[in-house]
Structures are given as C-alpha cells and as structure tokens.
Amino acid sequence: MMRNIIAANWKMHFDLDSAIQVASQMKDDLSSFGKTEIIVCPSFVFLHPLANIFNESNIKLGAQNVYFEDKGAFTGEVSPSMLKSVGCEYVIIGHSERRHIFLESDIDIQKKVKKALEYNLKPILCVGETLSQRKEDKAFDVVERQIISALDGVDLNKVIIAYEPVWAIGTGVAADEATVGEMHNFLANLVEDVPILYGGSVKPENAFNLAKIDTVNGFLVGSASLDTGSLKRIIVEFEKAKGV
Numbered sequence: 001m002m003r004n005i006i007a008a009n010w011k012m013h014f015d016l017d018s019a020i021q022v023a024s025q026m027k028d029d030l031s032s033f034g035k036t037e038i039i040v041c042p043s044f045v046f047l048h049p050l051a052n053i054f055n056e057s058n059i060k061l062g063a064q065n066v067y068f069e070d071k072g073a074f075t076g077e078v079s080p081s082m083l084k085s086v087g088c089e090y091v092i093i094g095h096s097e098r099r100h101i102f103l104e105s106d107i108d109i110q111k112k113v114k115k116a117l118e119y120n121l122k123p124i125l126c127v128g129e130t131l132s133q134r135k136e137d138k139a140f141d142v143v144e145r146q147i148i149s150a151l152d153g154v155d156l157n158k159v160i161i162a163y164e165p166v167w168a169i170g171t172g173v174a175a176d177e178a179t180v181g182e183m184h185n186f187l188a189n190l191v192e193d194v195p196i197l198y199g200g201s202v203k204p205e206n207a208f209n210l211a212k213i214d215t216v217n218g219f220l221v222g223s224a225s226l227d228t229g230s231l232k233r234i235i236v237e238f239e240k241a242k243g244v
C-alpha cells in the first residue's frame with residue numbers, strides 16, 4: 001500500500017510566537033488522523049521549538065532546505081547533521097523557489113539529496129515545469145531530467161517526490177486534474193513505489209478531486225497550510241477521496 005502524506009510548507013511565514021501557536025493548534029487538531037502522515041516544514045529558526053511541540057504526536061518535522069556539505073566555512077548555510085540534531089526527519093529539496101529565485105542547479109539538488117540521505121534525513125524532492133516550458137511542450141522532458149539528475153544512484157525507499165508545476169504555485173488556481181493525472185502517471189512509471197505528492201494551490205475546495213487521482217499520494221501545501229482549519233479540511237477531503 002502506497003503511503004498517504006500531507007506536507008505543509010510554511011515558506012517564510014510567521015514569527016516565533018505565531019509559529020508556536022499554530023503548531024500547538026495543529027498538534028491538538030490533527031492528532032486524530034492515523035492513516036495520513038503529516039509533515040510540517042517551518043523556517044529553520046522554528047524547527048527546534050516545534051520539535052518539542054510535535055514530540056509524541058503524529059506530526060513529523062521537515063526543513064525547507066539543507067546544504068550539501070557536512071560542516072565548515074559556509075556562512076549562512078545549515079547542514080544535515082544540524083537538522084537531525086533538532087529533531088528534523090524530512091527536508092524539502094529543489095523547491096521551485098530555490099531553483100528560480102536562488103538559482104539552485106540540478107547538480108546542487110543532486111548533491112543535497114545525497115548528503116541528506118547520508119544523514120538519514122528524508123528528502124521531499126520537488127520537480128515541476130514553468131509555464132513557458134509547458135507551452136513549448138517540454139513539461140515531461142524537464143521533469144524527467146530533474147528526477148533523473150536528482151535521484152541518480154539514490155535509494156528510492158527514503159525519498160518522496162512532489163510535482164509542483166511552477167505556474168500553479170501561489171496562484172490560487174491548481175493544475176487541472178487531467179494535467180496532474182498525466183504527470184503523476186508518468187512519474188509513477190519513472191520511479192516505482194515512491195510516494196508522489198501534488199503541490200500548487202491545493203486548498204479544501206480542490207483537494208477531493210485532486211486526491212481522486214490514483215497516482216496522487218498526497219499534497220505539498222503552501223498558503224493553505226498556514227491555517228490549521230484549512231489544512232485539516234484538506235486532510236479530511238484527501239482521506240474521503242482515498243477512502244481511508
């Protein structure tokens with residue numbers, strides 16, 4: 001049975017007080033979900049306090065980035081062992097905002113995936129095409145290249161993939177079900193037995209229909225994950241669609 005996973009990407013939101021408040025609320029409100037794995041990915045600076053909150057709950061902790069060296073003179077970077085030491089189990093790697101705003105290359109992302117796994121930190125690898133790549137009919141080539149490059153020689157058992165079409169992120173309009181289904185089926189053939197999440201404007205209103213797609217094994221949720229109520233409704237819709 002494929003795992004069901006809902007991951008929350010908080011991006012660069014909240015201050016310490018509000019992060020603690022929302023996390024505590026999530027711990028209380030989301031503890032009844034047993035069939036869906038829940039992963040919350042806050043800013044680096046909130047990882048440690050949130051690890052204490054989620055301790056002994058069903059919510060796991062993820063970071064939003066990691067560096068590909070063990071340690072050393074890399075001002076401003078965060079190593080996998082640092083993340084492990086504060087109770088982090090997962091890490092988002094290759095998010096489109098990292099690729100496009102911070103110019104991370106496929107090679108950077110490959111190195112990050114490998115280094116994370118060396119420390120038993122589980123990567124949530126993000127892939128996805130831009131609008132112009134889709135218009136030029138290159139979506140499948142782009143996503144395949146991103147996957148093959150990032151996962152070259154990697155033990156797939158510990159990896160989660162998130163398909164996030166860049167043009168659907170933060171727009172309020174998710175990719176339609178046919179588009180998501182087509183890409184998820186393609187990915188499921190490319191990397192068998194790896195959970196594949198969809199991300200890009202997931203909200204309570206579209207979660208059910210997206211979750212109806214067999215090869216959608218969960219969601220990576222941005223803005224709708226900042227509010228416990230909407231994240232809970234997404235999980236409810238997801239579980240309803242999956243019949244779990």
Ligand SMILES: O=C(CO)COP(=O)(O)O
Binds near residue numbers: 009170171199220223
């Ligand atoms: O980038 C995303 C999750 O990683 C998606 O963000 P939104 O859900 O805000 O579109």
